[in-house]
Amino acid sequence: MRLTIGNVTLANNLILAPMAGVTDQPFRILCREQGCGLLVTEMVSAKAILYNNRNTKELLAVSDEERPIAVQLFGSDPEIVAAMAHRIEDGPYDLIDLNMGCPVPKVVNNGEGSALMREPKQVEALLSSLVKAVNKPVTVKFRKGFDDDHVNAVEIARIAESCGVAAVAVHGRTREQFYSGKADWDIIRQVKEAVQIPVIGNGDIFTPQDAKRMLEETGCDGLMIARGARGNPWIFRRIAHYLDTGELLPQPDAREVGTMILRHARMQAELKGEALGMKEMRKHIAWYTAGLRGSAALRRQCNTLETLAELEKMLAEVKSLFPL
Numbered sequence: 001m002r003l004t005i006g007n008v009t010l011a012n013n014l015i016l017a018p019m020a021g022v023t024d025q026p027f028r029i030l031c032r033e034q035g036c037g038l039l040v041t042e043m044v045s046a047k048a049i050l051y052n053n054r055n056t057k058e059l060l061a062v063s064d065e066e067r068p069i070a071v072q073l074f075g076s077d078p079e080i081v082a083a084m085a086h087r088i089e090d091g092p093y094d095l096i097d098l099n100m101g102c103p104v105p106k107v108v109n110n111g112e113g114s115a116l117m118r119e120p121k122q123v124e125a126l127l128s129s130l131v132k133a134v135n136k137p138v139t140v141k142f143r144k145g146f147d148d149d150h151v152n153a154v155e156i157a158r159i160a161e162s163c164g165v166a167a168v169a170v171h172g173r174t175r176e177q178f179y180s181g182k183a184d185w186d187i188i189r190q191v192k193e194a195v196q197i198p199v200i201g202n203g204d205i206f207t208p209q210d211a212k213r214m215l216e217e218t219g220c221d222g223l224m225i226a227r228g229a230r231g232n233p234w235i236f237r238r239i240a241h242y243l244d245t246g247e248l249l250p251q252p253d254a255r256e257v258g259t260m261i262l263r264h265a266r267m268q269a270e271l272k273g274e275a276l277g278m279k280e281m282r283k284h285i286a287w288y289t290a291g292l293r294g295s296a297a298l299r300r301q302c303n304t305l306e307t308l309a310e311l312e313k314m315l316a317e318v319k320s321l322f323p324l
Contacts, residue, residue: 001243003037003222005198006137006166008068008094010222012037014211014236015169017202017226018072018099018141026267027284028066030260031229036236038222039069043099046075046084062092070095070139074102076111078125082133089134095166096134098127100142100156103175114175117146120155127163137166141202141224144187147176157191157199169200169224179227188218200224208235208242208249215243231287233260254292258315261288265311278305285311 003013016023016031018040023031028039044059062069071093075081085096100123102113109115116123131138140160145151157168170191172183183203192199201220205211206228214223229235234256238249252260264284268277285302289295301314 003198005038005095005139008137010037010068011035012240013200013222014038014239015200015222015224016040016229016236017169017224018043018097019226019230020102020104021280021283022230024271024280025061025063025066026264026271027233028069029063029267030233030264031236032066034233034235034237035240036233037068038095039066040097041069041071041093043072043074043102046073046077046081049073049084049087050080060088060091064092067092068094070097072097072099072141074099074107074112076116076122076126078122078129081126082129085130085138086133089136094136096130096136096138097169098130098138098140100140101169101171103143103178108175114143114146117142117152117156117175118150120152120159123156124159124163127160127165131164138164139167139169140165141169141171141200143171143173143175144184145174147174150174151187153187154190154194157195161195161197165197167198167200167222168195169202169222170220171224172201172203185214185218188214188220192219192221198222202226205239206235208239211239212243231284231290257288257292261285262312262315264288265308269308274307278307278311281305281311 001013003010014036015038016036020042023042042059044056048056099113100116107113142156144153153170160168170188172185172187188201198221200222201214201218202224205223205225211223234252241249265281268281282302282305286299289298305311
């Protein structure tokens with residue numbers, strides 16, 4: 001099922017959610033190879049771009065093989081967000097996305113991320129300025145509300161549409177929930193019924209069956225997968241196949257998982273250097289191997305992983321787990 005956002009038409013309606021410290025370039029490429037229709041960068045601070053923070057260069061780096069891709073900004077000052085979006089607009093991005101979903105305290109305490117859910121007038125000023133500043137389609141990701149006493153996703157979606165935003169992504173949890181409890185898919189349905197622009201559903205999509213059920217229960221136009229993709233780039237291929245054919249592809253076997261871990265690790269080392277790349281792989285390996293019988297020992301060993309050679313040796317020592 002294709003999805004069109006503004007003037008950008010995707011190969012399908014499956015989107016990788018931006019996750020700080022997870023959806024870097026190597027992981028995004030792996031998800032694209034497995035059939036993800038739209039990638040999104042890790043969130044980038046508009047103020048950090050303004051002040052030429054050295055970390056933003058890596059966060060903003062995108063290769064042609066990743067397109068179509070959205071760059072996700074966060075910030076609360078309409079002038080700064082709009083100006084920085086305009087500054088980077090000529091980069092290799094197809095969409096400009098605004099983060100209004102991040103629940104992390106240091107972001108919320110700055111009035112950014114999901115804190116904006118409490119300020120509808122600020123949201124209107126922010127989105128209006130952003131849309132006027134760029135020619136590329138603007139999207140926005142937000143939550144059900146800030147807390148259960150302030151559920152205003154429908155209001156925020158209507159504001160976004162009135163400002164000229166091309167699509168909205170709705171996470172069915174409040175900020176106070178963070179990622180706990182169950183996502184409320186009914187709020188996604190309510191947003192879909194309230195606006196004419198595409199609505200992307202997000203929250204608790206861990207299997208192809210979940211994906212189909214969200215489409216049926218909410219009527220949403222697109223699906224955004226977050227935690228369900230960690231250690232599982234195959235989820236995009238499996239969802240797309242299931243939605244197209246009704247056939248459930250098997251989970252990747254241990255050999256395929258082991259091969260993917262090595263490929264991911266080599267990409268990390270090439271991009272970030274071996275020391276940092278292997279340090280960042282530790283969490284990915286934990287996700288890749290979760291649920292595999294006998295993998296607990298490997299995960300413990302990976303806590304001290306420093307080199308590719310060490311990883312290759314670890315995998316060779318557990319050939320029963322990963323018959324590479």
